[in-house]
Amino acid sequence: MLIMGVMAIAIARIRDLFAVSMLSGIFSLTAAAAYVVLDAVDVAFTEAAVGAGISTVLMLGTLALTTRQEKVTGGKSKGTAAFFVVAVTGAVLIYGTFDMPRYGDPIAPIHHHVAPRYLEKSFGEVGMPNVVTSVLASYRSFDTLGEVFVIFTAATGVLAILGRVGRRRREDEEADETKTARTEDASPDKETAS
Amino acid sequence: MQGIVDAFAPLYAMWQSFEAFMAGPGSPGLLGYWIVVVLMMTGFYIVIAHDNLVKKIVGLNVFQVSVFLFYILMAKVSGGTAPILADGIEKYANPLPHVLILTAIVVGVATTALGLALVVRIRNAYDTIEDDEIQAVEEEEDA
Incomplete structure (x- = not known):
C-alpha cells in the first residue's frame, strides 16, 4: 500500500x-x-x-x-491553492479516523450485523461455499441486476457519443475535400454539442 | 510446489510484521486508514490542480481505488480467512463490503468509459483536451 x-x-x-x-x-x-x-x-x-x-x-x-x-499549464498559484485545500481536507479526514475501530478488530460493529448471518446460513440457503458469490447472486441479486443496467446505459452512452464523432469525422473529410475551411465547419458543431 | 511457497516466505513474513505494526498495541492500528487518506487526497489533488481531462479521469480513478481500499480494510478480521466456507475454519472476513466493492469496481469502469468517450468528443469539438484552453475557446465565441 x-x-x-x-x-x-x-x-x-x-x-x-x-x-x-x-x-x-x-x-x-x-x-x-x-x-x-x-x-x-x-x-x-x-x-x-x-x-x-x-x-x-x-x-x-x-x-x-x-x-x-x-500541456504545461503555468498555474503555480492554482497548484498551491489546490495543495492547501487538499491538506486541510486530509487533516480533517485523519482526525475522523480516530473514531474508527482498530484494524482487524473482530468486535467492530461492522462484523456483528448481517455478516454473521450470511456466514452461518448462506451455505444451507444457497448452497455455495463462496459467501461473496451467494450474497452477490442471491441475497443482493437486484443490486447486481441494477449494475447490469448501469453497464448497459454506459455502453449505450459511449456508442451514442463516439458514433457521432465517427460521423462528424466523415463529414469533416467531405468538407475538407470541398475546400471548406475547417474552422467554419466546427462552429455549428459546437452549438449542437451544447 | 512447496519450494514455490518457501520462496514467498520472506515476503509473507514482511507482510506479517507490517500487519503486526498496523494492529499492534504500540501503534494506534489506524495506519491503513491513513494510507487511504493520503491516496484519496492525491487523487483529489490531481482532479482539481490539473487541466488535462485525461489526467483528471486518472485522478478520479485513484480516488475511487482509495475508497475501495477503505471498505476492504474495514472488512478485515485478524486471524480470519477469505469468506469461502471450509471445514475447520472459524473466522472469516466480512463478505458484505466485498460484495459492495465488487459492484462498485464494475460501475466505476463503466463511468470511466463514459468519461473517456466524452473526452474524445470534446477533443473533436474543441481540438484540445485542456480545460483552460476549452474555456478560452468558449470566451472567444461569446465575444
Missing part, C-alpha cells in the same frame, strides 16, 4: 499521458495484490481484470484518439 502511495504521487507529477495510463494500470494491479492480503480474493480478481485490464485499454484508446502529452 505504501507502493501505491508512491505511484499515485508519480501519476500526479508525470506529464506524459502514456506513462500515466501505464502507471494507473500498475496502480490497479498493486491494489489487487493488497486486496489479496486483506482476504478479499473476489475483489482482487475483479480489480485485476477490470481495473488493470479494461481501464488501461480504454485509456490507451482515448490517447490514440486524442493526444499523448499534457
Whole structure:
C-alpha cells in the first residue's frame, strides 16, 4: 500500500499521458495484490481484470484518439491553492479516523450485523461455499441486476457519443475535400454539442 | 510446489510484521486508514490542480481505488480467512463490503468509459483536451 502511495504521487507529477495510463494500470494491479492480503480474493480478481485490464485499454484508446502529452499549464498559484485545500481536507479526514475501530478488530460493529448471518446460513440457503458469490447472486441479486443496467446505459452512452464523432469525422473529410475551411465547419458543431 | 511457497516466505513474513505494526498495541492500528487518506487526497489533488481531462479521469480513478481500499480494510478480521466456507475454519472476513466493492469496481469502469468517450468528443469539438484552453475557446465565441 505504501507502493501505491508512491505511484499515485508519480501519476500526479508525470506529464506524459502514456506513462500515466501505464502507471494507473500498475496502480490497479498493486491494489489487487493488497486486496489479496486483506482476504478479499473476489475483489482482487475483479480489480485485476477490470481495473488493470479494461481501464488501461480504454485509456490507451482515448490517447490514440486524442493526444499523448499534457500541456504545461503555468498555474503555480492554482497548484498551491489546490495543495492547501487538499491538506486541510486530509487533516480533517485523519482526525475522523480516530473514531474508527482498530484494524482487524473482530468486535467492530461492522462484523456483528448481517455478516454473521450470511456466514452461518448462506451455505444451507444457497448452497455455495463462496459467501461473496451467494450474497452477490442471491441475497443482493437486484443490486447486481441494477449494475447490469448501469453497464448497459454506459455502453449505450459511449456508442451514442463516439458514433457521432465517427460521423462528424466523415463529414469533416467531405468538407475538407470541398475546400471548406475547417474552422467554419466546427462552429455549428459546437452549438449542437451544447 | 512447496519450494514455490518457501520462496514467498520472506515476503509473507514482511507482510506479517507490517500487519503486526498496523494492529499492534504500540501503534494506534489506524495506519491503513491513513494510507487511504493520503491516496484519496492525491487523487483529489490531481482532479482539481490539473487541466488535462485525461489526467483528471486518472485522478478520479485513484480516488475511487482509495475508497475501495477503505471498505476492504474495514472488512478485515485478524486471524480470519477469505469468506469461502471450509471445514475447520472459524473466522472469516466480512463478505458484505466485498460484495459492495465488487459492484462498485464494475460501475466505476463503466463511468470511466463514459468519461473517456466524452473526452474524445470534446477533443473533436474543441481540438484540445485542456480545460483552460476549452474555456478560452468558449470566451472567444461569446465575444
